Amino acid sequence: MSGSLWLKPGTTGDSLPTIPRQRTTTAGTGAPASTAAPAGRRGSVEYAPDPLDDLVVRLGALAAVAVHPDEIAAILESDGMTDDHIRLTYGRADSFALAEDLYARTERRHPEPEAPAAGPWHTGLAGCLLRGLVFALPGLAYVLGAPVLAAGPGRYGLPPGSVPLFAGAVTGWVWNQALAHRAYSWLGLGDRRAAVRALQTGAPAGALAGAAVAVAAAGPGEGPAALFGAGQAVYLAAATVLLVLGRERALLAALLPLAGAVPAVRHDLPEPLRIALLLLSLAATAAFAGLSLRAGRAGGRGGGRGGPPFAASLPYGLFGLGSGLLVLGVGADAVIALSLSMGPAEWLLHRFRGASLTRLRLLTTAYEFRRAVTGMLARCLGGYLALLLALTVTAGALWPGAAAVSAGRIVALLLVGAVLWLGLLLQAFGAVSSAAVVCLLAAVAQALAPAAGPVAAGLAAAVLCVLTCVLLVRPTAHRF
Template identity: 70%
Template sequence: MSGSLWLKPPTTTPPLPAPPRPAPAPDPAAAVPDPDPAGTAPDPLDALAVRLDAFVAAAVHPDEIAALLESDGMTDDHIRLAYGRNDSFELAEDLYARVRRCHPEPPPPDGGPAWAEGLGGCLLRGLVFALPGLAYVLAGPLLAGPQGRYGLPAGTVPLLAGAVTGWVWNQALSHRAYTWLGLGDRAAAARALLAGAPAGALAGTAVALFAARDGELPAAVFAAGQSLYLAAATVLLVLGRERALLAALLPLLGALPALRWDLPDPLRVALPGLSLAAACLVAARALRPGAGRGAAGRGGPPLAASVPYGLFGLGSGVLVLHAGLGDSLATGTGAVIALTLSMGPAEWLLHRFRGAGLTRLRTLTTAREFRRAVTGTLVLCLGGYLTVLLALTLAATLLWPDTPWPTPARLLALLLIGTVLWLGLLLQAFGAVTAAAAVCLLAAAAQTLEPAAGPLAAGGAAAVLAVLSRVLLVRPTAHRL
């Protein structure tokens, strides 16, 4: 869900001046004195600099100005005729040199420390990402059976198949709904969720049933409930109803005693069933605005634009599964818990990186200073996320029963996967979702085909994403969305 954090309504730029009209040809019969005997006719570039003064003064690099000129349709032919420069880049360099740098001060905070802005909401999202894991604790004994396929416990394959289908579908659906929200049409976002969420639940259920074999019907039924929950949670998270989702998940806290003691089977069924019913009811209520008909003739975002987000969900989801399975389910439990809980701090650090980039645009005066500052912020945010992930892994190992300490090799593999996830989310947030999805899919495919190459695949993916992030995000134009 975090890949869509940064979508917002498109901004507008000030209109560029129209090209100056040519002066009428002088009448040779009229004795008109030369209006400019010294040859000091005003340069039209001065008028353009005055009109664009605020934007040019705040620009960190001439490329920002060139992007503005080109986005307004100013062609090279027009630039040569009207301003005597060869192209938009030369014109932008002249404007950049003529206008003194003047970056506005960042707005004062509304209240509270700046570092805490949005932290509570992000931590809340991390909590609602992790709480559904208690449903597996409750249902575990009910799904027990003979050894399943691929050396996994019974029922694992249909559960994983349904979960991956839900991740792919709901990532793409979230992007489409967030795009409508960015256009200011909340009712259209609700309509997209109303149509897409039930379809995603049906798709996840169908895939889980298809993947089930003899003796795995209970797991397929649980996977159907899992798919239904993923659809409801997607609706509530996209529409900003995290607190309502948390309230719906509270019955799952009854699973905590199951970590130490056995619970009766009716209670094991009732608690997740109650949370599922509550989440679906709250989601249905949140979708009421989508029940009405949309405005006639209004076109929506292209469906193809959401496909890369679904592919990124597929790649990142498979990587998380590999982190959880590892050598055994016991050693991977702490890793999955840590990765799930870390999504809240990861989202907050993405916000901090975005905010720091905008602040640097307002306060720095050269492109070199901007590159150095953004690189430092990138290193600090990534390092902060990996520190949180490591701390959560150690805490989960201590608190979760019968979880062995991870070896240094498994810790390294987990941190590499965390690097891939965070950098992928960062690139997705800045519009480079296709590159992030491709790298994650290649790493996931390599680890699936050759599990022993997992650390190497994750390390290569982390290195590629780090280079891409450094190349793309040090450009000032990347931060002017």
């Protein structure tokens, strides 16, 4: 092999070669004893420098805060050290043996955790509640549009107009999840103008795709539902732009006309008023999105670098597809509860991430870290499910025509909520592919056998819980 040194792989019984560490010299001359020292004369002993000492100096700061030797092994491997290089240079079998020596030689120096700084993992509850509100308010649009949608026939045992609406909504979820990931990736690279360009190109394309799918899925007599689905596609694209660029307040202002649906829950409103409120909110959302994109072009720095690969955004779109299909099977009132819960869910995700980083700086052993992370995970998931339960009971009492809030239905909804929260947590730690596969399999099982939906959601929640525990109890999962 050109340019490399071939070493015979060691066997179980092999021992490492002895590395000479000393030589005897004649006092005052520095000549080797074998050639210069007279017989019987005592010489001085000089030790060759141990290359591990230099490595301790170079990596001492990182090794001092490690809670397990595997963290140091990961650093060594990321530094490009192969096992062959380690055997030749440091006389250790592999990166793990070298990491254990570094861990043993370095004194633990875990700094006291600083006060949480303003950053992506220390966000306020008010901001997350605002996002939850803007996630839920679009549900009022369906209250306003209910008389229009009910004009057409129902298909596949679904309410009238449901097929084009569901088809357009699922298309929008898949597209906009992937688009949001790509734009957020550009923002993470510090290139806001590139993120704006991605939104400028992707948002109109997503709106067009969602509208086309809604129109194509419409059957005879479902023209009004197709038009509503096209408006829904435009809204999803514009809302994605505003949420990615941090314009939640502008989106809330655009959704305020939908508050006119509150009296429509109990009383009939004139159809022209219903349509006017829907169009006003849709136009305001699209206008605010356009203004935000125009302002974003002037901020940040330009491109000049290779962006994130398109394939990296695909799992996020598939996760949006799986989670969206699961949510569609739980009923309208449950969808409202899940939408409202997304704000507190996001805050709990930030809280878990920030607390885990604090524990990583504070704790000194891997066992303590595993126990702390497991406890935080149980508390955050339990808190989210408790909140979701309260929102479900409230939505069931207020939503017109809601199904009875039975114990079995609540259990099914909580299982879907657990799948969503754990999937979002894995997504935040980069394990989105696993979450997407689990959600898609559960959604397919629910579509094929609706009666088995709770079982599929329960199995998916169990699998995601195991994956979360296996991944997040490792300290290295929190260093990226």
